[in-house]
Amino acid sequence: MKILINRQVIIASFVAGCIFGAFFKVVENLTGSRVYTLLLNVDYIPIIKNFRFPEVIEFIFHLIISWLITAVLCAIRNKYKWNNSMLMRNSVFIQIFIGCMLFPTTIFSKRTPIITDYFALSWWLIGHIVYGALIGILLKRKNS
Incomplete structure (x- = not known):
């Protein structure tokens, strides 16, 4: 529980999450590739998929x-003393894995690619990859 209210975790997740979202919004606006829509998509989550939320609420999710x-990631870093x-390296690899696991959720929505x-x-x-690198940078320890 302590790790959830860790200042570094809160700041890193907010900054990286906002940059990640902005990156996808720019990509979607410039290319038409619906990656921002996919990022905010909840069409694969039971019950929640029955509601349409404003973009700001989806972004909060x-x-x-x-x-x-x-x-x-911070808890794993601490446990294994990375x-x-x-x-x-591990942050980027974990994010690639998450990206590969989430992309197939496009089959549950007509709004996504x-x-x-x-x-x-x-x-x-x-x-x-960008998000994983940002998290890795923002979670760095000063004396490691």
Whole structure:
């Protein structure tokens, strides 16, 4: 529980989550690839999928998930005593894994890219790499 209210976790998750969201919004606006829509999509979550939320609420959901992912990553870092380079590498790999696991949720929505949209998948994975690197940078320990 303490890790959830850790100042570094809160700041890292908020900053990285906002940059991640802004990156996808720009990509979607410039290319038409619906990666921002996919980021905010909840069409695969039972019960919640029955509601339409304003964009700001969907973005808050995204930031909550960012906070939880960052807290888990920080807890793992602490448990296994990762140094900063291990944190960076593992953060990026974990985000690539998460991106690969989430992209197939496109099959549950008509608003998101189709599962065979490799252009969208490429942007999606690039965004997750950027997010993982940001989390790795923002969670660095000063003396590691």
